[in-house]
Amino acid sequence: MDETFRCLKGGRHALWLLDRKGYAGELRCTECGRTVTCRKCGGRPRWHFEAANGDCQSCGEINAWPEVCPSCRSRLLEIRNPGLESTCRRAQELFGSNATVSLLPEYAKLGKRARNSIFARGGESVSIFIGTRALISLCRTLDVGLVGWLDADIESWKPDFGAKAEGYRIVWSSCWIGNNADTRKIVIQSRKPKTGWQIALEAGFSYFWTRELSERRNLGLPPTCFLLEISLKGEFLPKIKSALEGEGFEVLSGPPGNESLQVKVNGFEKIRRVLAPFFAVNFNRQEYPRLSLDFE
Ligand SMILES: [Zn+2]
Numbered sequence: 001m002d003e004t005f006r007c008l009k010g011g012r013h014a015l016w017l018l019d020r021k022g023y024a025g026e027l028r029c030t031e032c033g034r035t036v037t038c039r040k041c042g043g044r045p046r047w048h049f050e051a052a053n054g055d056c057q058s059c060g061e062i063n064a065w066p067e068v069c070p071s072c073r074s075r076l077l078e079i080r081n082p083g084l085e086s087t088c089r090r091a092q093e094l095f096g097s098n099a100t101v102s103l104l105p106e107y108a109k110l111g112k113r114a115r116n117s118i119f120a121r122g123g124e125s126v127s128i129f130i131g132t133r134a135l136i137s138l139c140r141t142l143d144v145g146l147v148g149w150l151d152a153d154i155e156s157w158k159p160d161f162g163a164k165a166e167g168y169r170i171v172w173s174s175c176w177i178g179n180n181a182d183t184r185k186i187v188i189q190s191r192k193p194k195t196g197w198q199i200a201l202e203a204g205f206s207y208f209w210t211r212e213l214s215e216r217r218n219l220g221l222p223p224t225c226f227l228l229e230i231s232l233k234g235e236f237l238p239k240i241k242s243a244l245e246g247e248g249f250e251v252l253s254g255p256p257g258n259e260s261l262q263v264k265v266n267g268f269e270k271i272r273r274v275l276a277p278f279f280a281v282n283f284n285r286q287e288y289p290r291l292s293l294d295f296e
């Protein structure tokens, strides 16, 4: 908060970045401690305050915002993991009189004209821009004096072996990208400050990669092998999985709801043999599996 105030006072823009859309990532009962889950699949909805509902991140079901805890009927529900909508509200309360507060959760999808009008507005008054990490590119056009990573615990960004490298790369780039970067402040909020990949922000790029590569070597992850992702809608994915496991492949499940799985592969001859029947012309289904290869 102090850094934001200082930045605005100096006549520069501030970015608040958070990769969590909606109002809150979790609703929890303060009486019984249970988290409100999707009524259809038990997954976790992302809650929206104005629409008074939550869309399930696993199955897409729209759940009504509950008046009482579904387990114990208590009325005391609290918000955990605040999202962009509640963050924007907070920014309005704190800084609304000193600056323009702009909520841009879909910045990456905006067209050129919409972006230009943002740049023009940014030329008129100091602003706090609130959105996902796609907003970093604003640094190329506007004078950004502060980048605040509101929740830098990237494990929650996506469940993927590459998440750490991606998180590190993007936070690192926020230190250097665009105009007047050498006087820009970077603030990182984390539940585990100065641990893991964050140490490398001060120690540097090669420090990070030396450690990351040795960790990946120990876990047998790329670049020491290939990671093959197989996606297919419908009932055949589990069959592919058991065929692969039957041949001794290590199969990891892909992101939830994505209908994909990942396999560690060293050579291609064996996996070609296992997958061949699923590509047969007379094989009974609508579509072929899609394969993509990750070796970074
Ligand atoms: Zn309860």
Ligand SMILES: [Zn+2]
Pocket: 038, 039, 040, 041, 042, 043, 044, 056, 057, 058, 059, 060, 061
């Ligand atoms: Zn669901």
